[in-house]
Amino acid sequence: MRKKRNPQCSMELHYVPHEICSQLSGISQWLDAHPQFNDWIYEDLSSGDKQNTGRNGLSAESVLRAALLKQYLNCDYDYLSFVLMDSMLFRDFCRLEPNQRPSRSSLHGLISLLTASTWERINNCQLMTAKDQGIEKGRTVAIDSTVTESDIKPPCDSDLLASSVKEIADNHPIYMKFNAVDNFRRKTIQEWAEHALKKGVRAVSDGLSCFRGIEDAGCQHTAIITGGGHASMENELFTWVNTMLGNVKTAITGTYHKLDPKHLGRYLSEFNYRFNRRFDMPSMISRLGRAAVNTAPMPDRLLKLPDVQWKPG
Known part of the structure; x- marks a missing residue:
């Protein structure tokens, strides 16, 4: 009992x-x-x-x-x-x-x-406590970017990997989001932010000029110039976003023999899905079962189509 x-x-x-x-x-x-x-x-x-x-x-x-x-x-x-x-x-x-x-x-x-819903309710209570005590407002997103290399396209022609990590009061991430975008332009990041971030959220970046597009999307933006080299990794605000970038690179390169840029979005979506549902991993099996039952049969050529990656506009 x-x-x-x-x-x-x-x-x-x-x-x-x-x-x-x-x-x-x-x-x-x-x-x-x-x-x-x-x-x-x-x-x-x-x-x-x-x-x-x-x-x-x-x-x-x-x-x-x-x-x-x-x-x-x-x-x-x-x-x-x-x-x-x-x-x-x-x-x-x-x-x-x-x-x-x-x-x-x-x-x-x-x-x-x-269940994941129970953990989310507990996390929300923790966040409310942090707000009441003036510790944390819970509206900060850390943002960073990296270039993906492959044996198909040279580094100078690689996709930009934009990532954001939402953090709670003790600076542990709740959710993360990875998207492959085409370039480092301010307009591109603005349209990405309009798609990925809630208006009014506070975003912290490493000061790359393109991240000013976050302000254009109606979000608060704090730029912290970190410079290059090992010193840029020591800022605690970017600990988790740098950790997640390293983890996803290690996971992809350690699992797959080759990274085809046209399927990059699918690789990132898999990592996003598992991380954001890590509090209720057993439910992934039932979710997979429901998806399999509700998905219509399709030929092999459709299964191998390149992923429709997020595009601006």
């Missing part, structure tokens, strides 16, 4: 004179101030429970806290299971009962039931 929370568990964490203890204590207090989270998590878990009988499983509150702890530690489920057996601090944070020793498979199965 699953509960929403364990009322017998203490709300106080096992004290350890370390920064991690202070940070987890702050997170725990914020979670306690939003009890509605437990209701949302319970609904997700109930949809996956075959029957609500038997011995007590992890409460909805414990599953949420275990999921957040996994992200905080940036670890896999095997290590998460170990620390929840070994550490009194982490057990207190997750509000586990004395006899609860969740296994790797149990943690994975429960956390994977949490």
Whole structure:
């Protein structure tokens, strides 16, 4: 039988004179101030429970806290299971009962039931807290660009890869968007921004002249001249957008033997899709199934057509 929370568990964490203890204590207090989270998590878990009988499983509150702890530690489920057996601090944070020793498979199965819509609602509450405390308004988009090389077209004739990453209060990205555009002209970036950005959003760029087109599209624009070389990578505002550019290059070149520019949009769309839905990866299977059922049959020649990439105008 699953509960929403364990009322017998203490709300106080096992004290350890370390920064991690202070940070987890702050997170725990914020979670306690939003009890509605437990209701949302319970609904997700109930949809996956075959029957609500038997011995007590992890409460909805414990599953949420275990999921957040996994992200905080940036670890896999095997290590998460170990620390929840070994550490009194982490057990207190997750509000586990004395006899609860969740296994790797149990943690994975429960956390994977949490839906993307639930995570989005929790993220929105976090953003509202940040706004109320004057920490972050949540209307900043970091923008950068890079040139794609291929064995089909030389670098001087390559497509420009425009990217934007929306960030939350702790500077971790929520969503990202990659598009291949034709050139570095201000008008092109203006039309891209009108297509990709919501009016009024604040965008931060590295000062490339074409990014002034963002202002022409009705968005706020802050240009930070970073220069070139290694020093340009040290600005914290661009940490994640530079990381995502590096990740997508590594993913594409490490997966495919050849990059054909006419299909570049499809490569980028795949990366966008997986990243923006990473909070609910199991749902990709059902989404793929629905798409397959609802897509009409088509010959091989149509499947191989170049992608209709975004164009200005």
